[in-house]
Amino acid sequence: MIRIRKGQSPAPVERAEFGARFRASFHDPAFRAEDPSIARLEEIAWQAFAEGRKAPFTQKAGPGYADPDYDLSTEWIATKQRIAEAQRRWAEPTGPSRVLLICGSARNDGTCPGEMSKTFRLLELCREELEGAGIQPDVLDLSLLTSEYGRKIHPCKGCVSTAMPLCHWPCSCYPNHALNQTNDWMAEIYERWAAAHAVLIVSPVYWYQSPSPLKLMIDRLVCADGGNPDPTSTSGKKAGRAKELEMAGWNYPQHLAGRVYGLVVHGDVAGIESSRRALSDWLDWMGFIDAGVQARLDRYIGYFEPYAISHDALDRDAAMQEEARNVARAVAKAVVELRSGRLQAARPHLSRPRPK
Template sequence: MKPNDENGKLPTAARPFRVLILSGSNRREYNCPGVDAKSRTLMLRMADQLPPEWEIDYEDLGNVYSRARIQSCNACVSTSMALCVWPCNCYAKDDGDEPDLMWDLDLYSRLDLADAWAVIGPINWYGPSSTLKLMFDRLVCMNGGNPREDLIEHKNPERAMALERSPEWRDLTRNHLEGRTAGFFCYGDEGGDEVAPDGRPKVLRHKAWFDPDAEPFEDNRDAYRPLVRQCRYSGIEVPDELWCHATTGAGLPYADNQAEDMVTDAKFMAAFDAWVGSFAAFVGQKGKVEPGEYRAYGYEAPGHRMADLKLKWRELRMSAGRAPAGSSPAEQQAEGLNRDATFSPKTGEGEKLRS
């Protein structure tokens, strides 16, 4: 059935089971590729195969011209775990300055509402698509993120570092989406028709620089291992049987390996359908998951106008080489470690070198 977000307000026992399916390719026909990705076809096929009494939510993360993209993670957690807020407060819904697809599509809420996630995507350069990598980077906050931004004045690094060092932090940090299940189905073409019989790219001139015996994976599903490990690290169950890879289009020109070609590849489609069947059987038997204490569903970000003014004052002081006393930026400035006191932070280092 179609998803009804109002069911998120019901007790777990009273609401339907819910799955979120994600198409993780960058391609959409409404941008320069001009053609939809195979992952979109697979997403829709999976949605049609799952039990009709389940709520089936799905989303295509492909790049649409002039639509927001998933913004990159700013790595707040590397300053302090307490600076990484759950759900992410680096960006906001309908933000004109830094539009973000994660917020515009309510993905934090939809991931929270779902009992299980199904992630379908291509292998791009021995790894997941950049879109999926961006999304999972932005999910660092589900693993121990701070659910109380009021305790750190929205984004005050010094307050966050102090909170992380305090006993109070141990009562706040947790895996906010723990207990759910994730399945991953990735696919590739083994280089299409670009690879010569010796295992090297046909157009490569410096052939000695490429060792065909040094491929990084024995099993190509390992291209998605970082995402699987992140989920498991965060308390999201990823059973081995729900982490799969299949090949389609090997030896073919890319132009001959589109969704309409993929669906004629009986071996590939059988592998995908088997994965869908295993996914449905596993999550159906496991059942619904109780929500965490701090939910992304129904979350409304608090106002932070005064906090923003304080942070702007902090930024101006750092620009003038007068970072807050005792702060990490002050120590770095004093020791000449960052050389970053500037009133033009948007200016690239290369431009500075050439001025």
């Protein structure tokens, strides 16, 4: 039996600290008239936390699962059903072609920065090209994490590093109502990835890396590459059972493989090449198909110029704008080839000697 290593996690927070954290959401003096009501809600939340009521609503898994009598979260079941429907739409040969167009910047003009991002402007150029090619763009603006009330992508908890089967597809770590880890946007985002025939990511570079909203989404997509579609097979989050399953032989299913991708990465002083390569390598690993050399773009905008005039630099850089359009054109063409079967026919069908 594989030994499960313990000793990192501290003791659960005490009642007083829990109360302080709970009440922090009601800091505004306007709430003071409702302090007795807030205290009652706090006690309910404390009981849910103390009892570990992660999923208040469950139902029996039913046929098709390893343990039909296991109580699955109704929210997880609903997410899985929506993903299955999205996958059905993706496979429908006569349906419209869809490209998930992702804005990876954290900046928009609806909150502190006070100005839209250059990333979004480049994304709009890509959208125009896709629409002109008769493709439906689905814009996923990750900057909404910074500007919309209650919009969240919770961080990946790293279950995959304990054992791949412990990482469920879709993610079952959230929502966790006992820990107030709710309103997880990924439940919707998984569905949008599944429905898309291609993804086109437009992103700036922050400190040599992808911005945190984009990285949050990337980490949470680990379950799409090898994730376990049956949480009952691990009795939920039973680490020992998951280790046994992996050691018995796990096939690391690639749930989103076979889609096309394109990338537009921009920066101002450094890091564009490494950031673009990291994104390319990630999508290649997931089983995505790049749309060609012109679909993998990294460029500087206003190299070492002041941030204050960076939009002006983009205005002047007609070549950069046209290159971004070319990424969209390449993706659009690759989607046509993919859906006709010609793109897959030209690719070798080789088994992976070391899947993971």
